[in-house]
Each structure stands twice: as C-alpha cells, then as structure tokens.
Amino acid sequence: xISASVQARISLSRTKQFALWLLxxxxxxxxxxxxxxxxxxxxxxxxLSWRIESLGSCTSVRYCVTGFMKWLVxxxxxxxxxxxxEFTRTIAAGIEIPYQFIKSLLAxxxxxxxxxxxxxxxxxxxxxxxxxxxxxxxxxxxxxTLALMVFLCISYITIFGHWESATITLSSIAVAVPxxxxxxxxxxxxxxRYPSFERAITPILDLMQTVPIFAYxxxxxxxxxxxxxxxxxxxxxxxTPPMVRITMLALQTVPTDIKEFGKMVGCTKRQMTWxxxxxxxxxxxxxxxxxxxxxxxxxxxxxxxxxxxxxxxxVLASLRRQAIGEGLEAGIAITLIAIVVDRLTxxxxxxxxxxxxxxxxxxxxxxxxxLIVFTVLAITTTVGFALPIFAQWPExxxxxxxxxxxxxxxxxxxxxxxxxxxxxxxxLLNILKPLKLFLLELPWPGALILLGLAGYQLGGxxxxxLVVSLASFILITGQxxxxxxxxxxxxxxxxFASIIGMTIGxxxxxxxxxxxxxxxxxxxLQTLPSxxxxxxxxxxxxxGDFSAMVAVVLYALPPAVRYTIYGIEQISASLIEAAKTSxxxxxQTLTKVQIRLAWPEIMLGINQTVMxxxxxxxxxxxxxxxxxxxxxxxxxxxxxxxxxxxAGLSVAFIAIITDRLISAAARRRKQALGMG
Numbered sequence: 001x002i003s004a005s006v007q008a009r010i011s012l013s014r015t016k017q018f019a020l021w022l023l024x025x026x027x028x029x030x031x032x033x034x035x036x037x038x039x040x041x042x043x044x045x046x047x048l049s050w051r052i053e054s055l056g057s058c059t060s061v062r063y064c065v066t067g068f069m070k071w072l073v074x075x076x077x078x079x080x081x082x083x084x085x086e087f088t089r090t091i092a093a094g095i096e097i098p099y100q101f102i103k104s105l106l107a108x109x110x111x112x113x114x115x116x117x118x119x120x121x122x123x124x125x126x127x128x129x130x131x132x133x134x135x136x137x138x139x140x141x142x143x144x145t146l147a148l149m150v151f152l153c154i155s156y157i158t159i160f161g162h163w164e165s166a167t168i169t170l171s172s173i174a175v176a177v178p179x180x181x182x183x184x185x186x187x188x189x190x191x192x193r194y195p196s197f198e199r200a201i202t203p204i205l206d207l208m209q210t211v212p213i214f215a216y217x218x219x220x221x222x223x224x225x226x227x228x229x230x231x232x233x234x235x236x237x238x239x240t241p242p243m244v245r246i247t248m249l250a251l252q253t254v255p256t257d258i259k260e261f262g263k264m265v266g267c268t269k270r271q272m273t274w275x276x277x278x279x280x281x282x283x284x285x286x287x288x289x290x291x292x293x294x295x296x297x298x299x300x301x302x303x304x305x306x307x308x309x310x311x312x313x314x315v316l317a318s319l320r321r322q323a324i325g326e327g328l329e330a331g332i333a334i335t336l337i338a339i340v341v342d343r344l345t346x347x348x349x350x351x352x353x354x355x356x357x358x359x360x361x362x363x364x365x366x367x368x369x370x371l372i373v374f375t376v377l378a379i380t381t382t383v384g385f386a387l388p389i390f391a392q393w394p395e396x397x398x399x400x401x402x403x404x405x406x407x408x409x410x411x412x413x414x415x416x417x418x419x420x421x422x423x424x425x426x427x428l429l430n431i432l433k434p435l436k437l438f439l440l441e442l443p444w445p446g447a448l449i450l451l452g453l454a455g456y457q458l459g460g461x462x463x464x465x466l467v468v469s470l471a472s473f474i475l476i477t478g479q480x481x482x483x484x485x486x487x488x489x490x491x492x493x494x495x496f497a498s499i500i501g502m503t504i505g506x507x508x509x510x511x512x513x514x515x516x517x518x519x520x521x522x523x524x525l526q527t528l529p530s531x532x533x534x535x536x537x538x539x540x541x542x543x544g545d546f547s548a549m550v551a552v553v554l555y556a557l558p559p560a561v562r563y564t565i566y567g568i569e570q571i572s573a574s575l576i577e578a579a580k581t582s583x584x585x586x587x588q589t590l591t592k593v594q595i596r597l598a599w600p601e602i603m604l605g606i607n608q609t610v611m612x613x614x615x616x617x618x619x620x621x622x623x624x625x626x627x628x629x630x631x632x633x634x635x636x637x638x639x640x641x642x643x644x645x646x647a648g649l650s651v652a653f654i655a656i657i658t659d660r661l662i663s664a665a666a667r668r669r670k671q672a673l674g675m676g
Contacts, residue, residue, distance in 0.1 A: 017457055024453050028446035044444050044480035061477050066642030069222055085223075092229045099175045099228060106130075106167035123391045127163050129380030131155070133373050134340070140369075141347035149343065153336040161398035162311060162333040169310030169337070172228060172303070173296050176235040180292045184240045185285070188247020189273060198248060208241045210611070210655040212618035213302050214632040215648025219641050221306050231308030239295035243288040250284025251277050286349035290342060294527075297338045301531045302619075305636065311337075315531050319622070324409055324535040325402025331532035338527045409539045424546050432545055435492060439484040444475055451657065458664035466660060470653035479628060479650040486627040486654060489545060489620075490613045493552035497613070498606050500553070501560025506590065508561070509568040519565070522558040530555055530619050538623055548620035556612035563605025567598030600666045607662040614655050628654075 031041050073085045104110045109122045131154045139147035157166045191198035216234045224230040254277050262276035278285070304312030311334050318327030384391030412420075451471055455464035474483045508518040533551040541547040571594055579589045595602070621629035628647045635644030 020453055020457075024446075024449050027449060028443060031443040031446055032441075041445050042441075042443050044475065046478050062640075062642035062646045064642065065645050066640060069219065069641040073223060088223045092224050092233075095175060095179075095229045095232055099171060099232060102174050103168060103171040106171055107164055123381060123384055124167070125377055126380035126384050126390050127158055127393055128390050129377040131158070132376055132380070136372075136376075138344060138347070141344065142350075146343055146347060150340050153340045156336055157333050158393045159397070159399050160329050160333065161393075161395070161400065162314070162330060163393060165309075165311045165314050165330070166333055166337060167310075169297075169300050169308075169312065169334070172232050172235065172300070172308055172310065173293070176232045176239065176296050177289075177292055179232075180236045180240045180296065181243055181289055183236070184243025184288065184292065185247050185278075187240075188244045188251070191244065191248045192251040192277075201244070205241045205244060206656065207649075207652055208237070210614075210652040210659075211648045212615060212629065212632055212651050213238055213299060214618050214621075214629070214636055215644050215651075217302065217306050218632070218635050218639065218644030218648075221636070222639055222641050227307040228309065230306045231303035234306065235296050235299045235303055238299050239292045242291040242295065246284060246288030246291065247281075250281035250288070253284065254280045283349060286345065290345050293341050293345065294338060297334060297341070298529065300334060301529050312529075315529060319531055319535055319538075322535070322539055323402065323406065324539055325400070325405035327535045328405055328532060329400065329402060331529050331535075334529050335524070335527040409536060412540065420540060424541055427549075428546055432488075432492060432549065436485065436488045436545075439488045440481065442484070444480055448472065448475075454661055455664075458661055458668060463660055463664060467657045470657055473653060474650045477646045477650065479631070479647060482626065482628050482631060482647075483650055483654065485625070486614075486617060486629070486651065489548060489552065489625065489627060490610065490617055490654070493549050493556060493613050493617075494606065494609050496549070497553045497556045497609050498560045501557050501605070501609070502564045502602065505561045505564025506568065506595075509565050515565060518561065522561050525554070526558045530616055533616070534620070534623060543624035545625060547623050548617070548625045551620055551623070552613050552616045555616040556609045559605045559608035559612060560602075561605075563601050563608065564598065567601030567605075568594050570601065571597050600670045603662055603666040603669065607659055607666075610658045610662070611655055614651055618651065 031038065073083075073088070105125060107124055109124045112120045112122065114120055131151065134154060135147045135151045138150040157163055187201065191201060216237050217230075220230050220234040220237065224233055258276060258280050259272075262272045267276060300308060300310060300312035301315050302312070304310065304316050311330050314330035315327050315334070318324070318330060380390055388394075448468055448471055452464045452468045455467040474480055504518060508515040533554050534547075537547045537551045537554075541550060575593060575597070576589065579593045584592065617625070617627060618629035618632055621627070621633040628651050631647035632644050632651070635641070635647060
C-alpha cells in the first residue's frame, strides 16, 4: 500500500503540473489574442542576419556555410601544397578505379586497345555464370531453400530486363560497402578504446542518422562533382554511422573472461584488438555489415540524382514519367537484391568457417571454392562468344507487367475517381487544413514554452534546455514556417500510421499464423525503396499534401505494427490469466492490461514511425509539398550547401526533439509500471 505522505506528494506534483500547463496556455492565449500589440510574437521572424565585414557575405548561418564551402574548394592553397579541390578529386580518382573495374567486370566489359585506333571490347561476366555461382554459394552456406530463393530473385531481375541496371547498382554497392565497413570499424575501435572520443562522436552520429538523405547530396555534389563517385561517397557517409555504433557495442559486450585470457597470454594492444576482440565480436559486427549493405541499397535511388545510374535511375525516371509499372518492377528488383544480400550475409555469419576452412590439401577450403567459382564464370563467359544467350538474356524473352499496373491504375481512376476524390477532399478540409492553419498561426513563443514545459516535466531542466535550443535554431535560421508545415504533415501521418499499425499489431498478436503473414508483409514494405510509394499515390491522387500524407503513412507503418506485436508478446501469460480469472472480458483484458503494459514498447514504435515519416517527407517534396524537404531539394538543384545544411539540420532537430521527448515519456511509463 502507498502511504498517505507519498499519495500527498503525488497529488501535489500533479497539481503543480496542471498549474504549469494552465499558466502556459494562458500566456499563449494572451499572445494570440493580443497579436496586434506584439506582432513580432505572432509572426515568425525571418532569418537572423548580421554583418561581419572581414567575412564578406557571411551575414547568416546559411550564407556563412555557403561562403565557407566556396572558399574550401577555391584555387588557393593555405596549408598544404595542394588545394582542397585537388584533394577531393584525388579521393574521387581512388574510388573511380575500383568502381570502373567492377562495372566493367559485371556490366560493360573491358576495352582492350589493339593499336592503330582499334580496340576489342570483351563481354562482361555471363548472367548465367553469376546465377549458377550465387545459387551454389547459397546452397553451400545453408540449404536448397536459400539456394532456390536466390535463384528465383536473380531470375526475376534477368527475365524482367533489369540485369544491366542491377549490375551497375551492384558495382556502386561493391565499392561503397567495404569503404563504409572499414571506416566504421576503425572509428568504432577508437570509440571503444577512448571513452572521451565515444562521448564526442555520439552526438555527431545522432545527427548523421537524423539528417535527411537529400542533405548528404548537397555538400558531396559540391565537393566531388556530378557522377557515380559522388553517389558512392554520399552512400558511404549515409551508411557508415550504424557500423560505428554497432562496432563500439559489439566490442563492449565481449565477455570479460575472453579479455582477461588475452592479457594473460601477453597480447599487445594491437593483438588484443585484432586477434581477440574482433573475432569474439564477429556476430555483432556482421549485424553492422548487414546494416551498411541495407542502407547502401536504400540510398541507390536518391544517389541516382547525382549520377549513380542503375536501378535507382530506372525508378526515378519512371516517377518522372508516371510509369507506375516500370517503377514498381525496378523497385522490386532493388528489394530482391536487398533480400538476397541480407540472407547470404546472415548465412555467411553463421557458417563462414565451414566455407573457408583450410586443411593440408591444396585444393580444399577457400582455394577449392575460388577455383570452382572462377571455372564456372570463365566457361559461361567464354561460351557467350559463340552463343549470345549465355552472354546476355535475349530482349525478346524479357517479360514485363508494366502495362498491367498502368492499366490497373487507370481503371481505378475511371471507376473510383469520385469516391477517392471525396475521401481526399474530406480529409483535406476537415483534418489537414485546420491543423496546418493552427500550427502556422501558433505564436512561436508559445510553441517554445510548450516544448520547454514538456521537456522539463518528462526529463528535467537538461531536456527542456535541449529541445528549446534546437527549436530556437530553427527559428533564428528562418525555417520556422516550413518547419511547422513539416510538423503538421509528419504529425498527422504519424497519427494515421500509428492507429492503423497498432490495430494491425493487436489483431495479428492474437494469431500465430496471422502474425507470421503480417510480419512478412511488413518486412516487404520496409525493403521497398521509398520512391516506390510515390508512384501509385501520385497517379491516384495527383500532387499535394494529401498525396504526401498517404505515401508517408504507407512508408512509416511497419515500426508501429512491429513494436505493437513485440510489446504485447512481452507481457507475461500469468498476467493475462489473472485478468481473465478476475472476470475481465476480452476487450477489458486488451485495453486494461495488454495495451497498458505494452505501451512503453508501443511508444518506441511510434518514435520510429516519426523517424520514418520525417525521412519520407523530404522525398515527398517531389510531389509538391512546401516543407523543409522542399528546401533541401531546392538546395540540391542549386548546389547551395548552406541552404541545404540549414534545412537538413532543421529536419534533424525536429527528429531529435521528438525522439528525446517520446523516449523520456516511455521511460517514465516504464517506471510507473515498475518495469525499470
């Protein structure tokens, strides 16, 4: 039983909280009603400007960043004997060499000069040989089930005419992933060895993982120019942070007895790292490698905007032509590559020693494996000279469902246009527009007061200071109005995605078979490239805020479903039985027990839903939204690094504010339930 004094303190605390919120709303009301007396508090200020004569055009954050980037890539050398532009171009040349080699091997073939202006073009590796090798590797790693799945995935890419684009995409991934993994492990090791370094890079990693993908393209395009190398560089920057985090975590979780054993046998610091810690942390590190691969594949469409080509360019071109069928097929091809790579890396992590174990025989283990791979590829590629079908899948045998999907969308538009338009207009007029107007007219001091009060009550003074500081950055950089549009679109999308996702998760958790089917569907949604969601939405609803909202809801749905199922599964069966024994109906058990106990996990799912929604909102700038995503996109088209960085940081700060507030609320809920 809770004592009377504790109950009195709880009651006093709630009274104080209520009084604070009442005071905050009173202040906001006064500002709102008396807007004519202090218009500066009602209308968001423009970008804060200053003038520093010594820095020329550096009159605001945006122009300072742009000016710095122009100075950085200038023709003058200040410290080193080379300019920064020459330095970046040297890095680009170093990336270009392996990329062109792999691309020639997989997609284009090699050009061999014969003299007198003549040359001989060798064919790329045979599609048949690569299919056989990948299927055999899958069988060696696991079983025929995995081999059949790999074979079917590669067959889809071949039959649907995406082989050449897929090989170009794989050429970029084959260069970006090793660089990202190597750099991530190196930084992760430093973070593990030096706690101060870990504390210093953690906020940077947080920022890198919340800044929109588009924002990476602006400075990379400025520094490295347009082309595949820039796309690879942007991919590395985007995909590396998870590898750093997972490396630090994996090394920290190595059992103490293994570390002590390394010290006992006299290992040096280097030997301890590479002979003891890294092998012991291999399962965790493989998770990081898998994440780098998945994020790299997630980047291929966006990277195609600065010259990546491949499947990403196919999807982007289909979106511009509103060819839903072609875009969907190319998007599915990217998804299948992600599935194949994911399954193979997981199988390799589990059974790699068996594949490359060595013995006394020269033709055993790794040597035998490489010899078989080389022989199959050499034979199939050589036969391709005489039989072109071995070198390239005949175009007349290619299959497409593009026209079917295009016709389906047209049929829906013809037969259900009135119903779809009625739904769109109803939601626009009754939900979207009122919420948008409310946030745009909300006095900015009131918004800062509400954020600070929420942060103070959920996490104390530090959290309050953090959220107010981040929101103030958005204010003084002149992004407040577009930030409010971003918040409005993200907020309403998250509400819809959470309601739909929680409903699906609650229903699915009651049936094992249904849960399995739902999780497979959710996994498929998560592997589809984000641009694919725009294709059918634009063709059904055209451009605008409603289309953006629908695309964001579809993209952000999976975390809400997954965390709801996970939260309900974590509830002890004895608690459910106790509720039933006490006479609770099925609805009461669900609402009074399951949802309440699972609420901390559900809130974490909502947190992830917000992150997904914000990342998708930047992409929906292509369908006419006027939020921060549009700012990032405009900055990309104009190569304006300052504008892109400020807008990208504003999106990142919205994500960080949301993440910190929801995480603090989840912790408080767990403590209230006695769970932590």
